[in-house]
Amino acid sequence: MVELLPLANIEASAVEALLDAAFGSDRFGRTAYRIREGTAAVPALSFARVEDGVLVGTIQCWPVAHRAPDGTATPLVMVGPVAVRPDLQRGGYGRALMARMLEAAEQKADSALMMIGDPEYYGRFFGFTADATGAWDLPGPYEKRRLLARAVNGHTLPTGAGMIGPR
Numbered sequence: 001m002v003e004l005l006p007l008a009n010i011e012a013s014a015v016e017a018l019l020d021a022a023f024g025s026d027r028f029g030r031t032a033y034r035i036r037e038g039t040a041a042v043p044a045l046s047f048a049r050v051e052d053g054v055l056v057g058t059i060q061c062w063p064v065a066h067r068a069p070d071g072t073a074t075p076l077v078m079v080g081p082v083a084v085r086p087d088l089q090r091g092g093y094g095r096a097l098m099a100r101m102l103e104a105a106e107q108k109a110d111s112a113l114m115m116i117g118d119p120e121y122y123g124r125f126f127g128f129t130a131d132a133t134g135a136w137d138l139p140g141p142y143e144k145r146r147l148l149a150r151a152v153n154g155h156t157l158p159t160g161a162g163m164i165g166p167r
């Protein structure tokens with residue numbers, strides 16, 4: 001049986017083990033972790049794929065913000081990590097998790113979406129681009145072409161200079 005469940009239903013240790021398998025246990029040093037430091041995942045936008053009771057995929061979203069030099073803060077939702085168990089990758093699970101999250105975001109997201117990811121994947125299938133993010137900054141190293149964003153649920157993107165950090 002295959003289920004797409006709210007991630008809040010899943011034991012935290014199982015989620016961490018899956019993320020270690022997909023990204024390696026050195027993942028905590030990544031810039032993405034600094035952006036969302038101290039925040040809790042948004043329950044309505046975070047999902048798990050469970051097959052016969054076993055966790056095989058996750059997607060998490062986080063409340064972050066763009067802070068302009070004049071102090072103006074614009075809320076954003078950071079998408080990711082998206083993780084699929086390594087032996088099941090390239091089977092459509094990542095796309096299904098993203099599609100479920102976007103369906104929920106179109107109804108419930110309180111702000112536009114941003115992420116660090118490959119435009120070849122998140123642009124091609126889900127409409128994320130780096131068009132709005134050229135003047136944004138992150139609290140750690142990143143490739144500009146991988147800083148992606150998209151409008152959702154009527155929320156547009158800030159395009160000016162600003163640091164992305166926890167909300």
Ligand SMILES: CC(C)(COP(=O)(O)OP(=O)(O)OC[C@H]1O[C@@H](n2cnc3c(N)ncnc32)[C@H](O)[C@@H]1OP(=O)(O)O)[C@@H](O)C(=O)NCCC(=O)NCCS
Binds near residue numbers: 023121
């Ligand atoms: C990236 C990830 C979530 C994709 O999920 P998946 O279930 O493996 O991939 P899907 O089956 O949904 O999509 C497969 C398609 O996307 C393409 N694709 C997958 N990852 C890609 C990437 N990083 N860049 C470009 N294309 C990619 C595949 O070539 C395939 O295209 P095709 O259908 O034309 O053959 C998954 O592979 C994963 O967990 N990887 C390790 C962790 C990671 O890098 N996560 C993303 C950063 S947040």
